[in-house]
């Protein structure tokens with residue numbers, strides 16, 4: 001089985017590529033979504049988060065995302081503490097998921113593949129890129145948040161240049177290049 005990482009900064013278009021791959025029949029592990037599920041049901045993770053970030057980390061038993069985002073995205077030390085609680089559980093969950101897959105090519109989508117060290121799980125990496133101003137504009141529209149909030153997250157992520165050096169394929173998602181053609185070309189190389 002070939003495990004292919006899909007990475008790229010916030011708003012680059014990873015989820016769009018993942019949706020294309022799912023439509024083409026490939027299994028994709030969505031780390032953001034799975035991390036949220038783990039933070040909602042894994043009792044040891046829940047306890048550790050409450051201890052570190054206070055009781056209001058959960059409101060009516062639901063993860064208080066705004067509270068956590070406010071705590072960590074302007075504060076690298078607090079983000080490290082959050083990552084140290086959540087990432088090991090996500091890694092275990094991904095490994096269990098990968099074992100259950102029968103497709104010879106599967107994908108792991110995460111914005112922070114290299115930052116988190118999850119690239120140790122992958123054989124190949126696809127980097128999705130888009131100009132910074134377009135990424136910010138897309139996320140502001142998608143999440144109804146401010147430019148500053150997007151910039152805070154970008155500040156916690158590697159630059160595209162640093163990620164490109166460690167990636168095998170690059171998909172340019174600037175609205176000018178066909179995503180389907182670029183994805184199909186990569187799939188044909190991966191399956192050759």
Ligand SMILES: CC(C)(COP(=O)(O)OP(=O)(O)OC[C@H]1O[C@@H](n2cnc3c(N)ncnc32)[C@H](O)[C@@H]1O)[C@@H](O)C(=O)NCCC(=O)NCCS
Nearest residue numbers: 009010031032035065068069083086090110111112153156
């Ligand atoms: C703080 C939380 C609750 C905020 O939730 P929210 O719905 O606002 O954001 P969401 O999780 O959908 O992430 C959106 C984007 O933010 C960026 N981002 C999220 N987590 C991180 C992180 N740890 N480091 C850097 N950027 C991050 C990514 O670009 C991601 O795609 C959430 O981001 C979180 O729990 N993060 C820590 C877990 C994590 O690292 N998840 C990502 C992959 S495992």
Ligand SMILES: Nc1ncnc2c1ncn2[C@@H]1O[C@H](COP(=O)(O)OP(=O)(O)OP(=O)(O)O)[C@@H](O)[C@H]1O
Nearest residue numbers: 009010011012013014015016111138139142173175
């Ligand atoms: N080529 C495009 N043209 C127009 N809109 C786009 C394009 N690519 C992505 N978008 C939109 O931009 C937003 C960000 O894309 P997407 O959610 O795929 O990014 P992401 O890399 O998964 O972000 P995150 O790191 O936050 O999870 C979404 O609302 C998406 O629909």
